Amino acid sequence: MASGGPARGRLAEERKAWRKNHPPPWVRGEAGDAAGWVRQPHGLEVRHPRQGGHWEGGYFPVTLHFTEDYPSNLPICRFPTGFFHVNVYDCGEVCLSILGDAWKPSITMRQILIGIQDLLDNPNPASPAQDLSYELFAKNMTEYKKRVRQQAKRYPSLV
Template sequence: MKTPARKRLMRDFRRLLQDPPAGISGSPQGNIFLWNAVIFGPDDTPWDGGMFKLTLKFTEDYPNKPPTVRFVTRMFHPNIFADGNICLDILKKQWSPVYDVSSLLTSIQSLLCDPDPYYYRLPSRSGNSNAKSPVDSEAARLFRENKREYNSRVKETVEQSWTAD
């Protein structure tokens, strides 16, 4: 039986095959709820030439709830955690059912070149939801204070993406 989530994911897959965004690919891996994707670094940016692998895990609540998206490739970016999880508003509170896999991957590709180098909001131990903690403090600091060194580290990440499993 095809559930609404399965139908929507099949539609998203067909759209990705028929009209793929530049530098993006993705497909289910034997299970419509588990996808592998690749984002190529945008041209003329420090990410140019990189091939970055991701996993997307969907639930039966899709498209009403976002998938869990994680980079498999090691990343150096202010908004990407060491475990590959991504701090992006549309993956959290700003999610909308109008987003599909194509638009989601395009947003993540765009985030590579347009990070928010300041903070990811986390509730503090005291319950204060305005507490701030950096996602990747070193990447954020370099992005703000030393773009040359930041870009050098990004280029290292790009080179490592070629050989990563």
């Protein structure tokens, strides 16, 4: 990202807001630039430790990629490739309305992360991104929950 411009300024503002009040339990990634937040190139990694439910014990990494046109253009949010979730494509990209047709430049990273957190807790079967995950969610909840618990073990807490 260039040294100036609206994207850099907006990200700097959001970084300050994040330090003051980030949505629990999100934490920023350790691999940041000198500012400790924006990863090269144009990205941010945050991790979402889960407590309670079938996701418990997992510490799920999400990377947000920004363009020079942010916030006019939305960031791309990705979990690792192959992440098992009804609303996450096989490539890891998150399928969430505010990261698509409902995007508005006024949406903040805090709102994005809260939306992703809600999606983990409450998958949206009306907008599936993965066939297997969707089929298990819709037809075999026992197996779906088993796979979620297995995935939580793949991303153990770093603490």
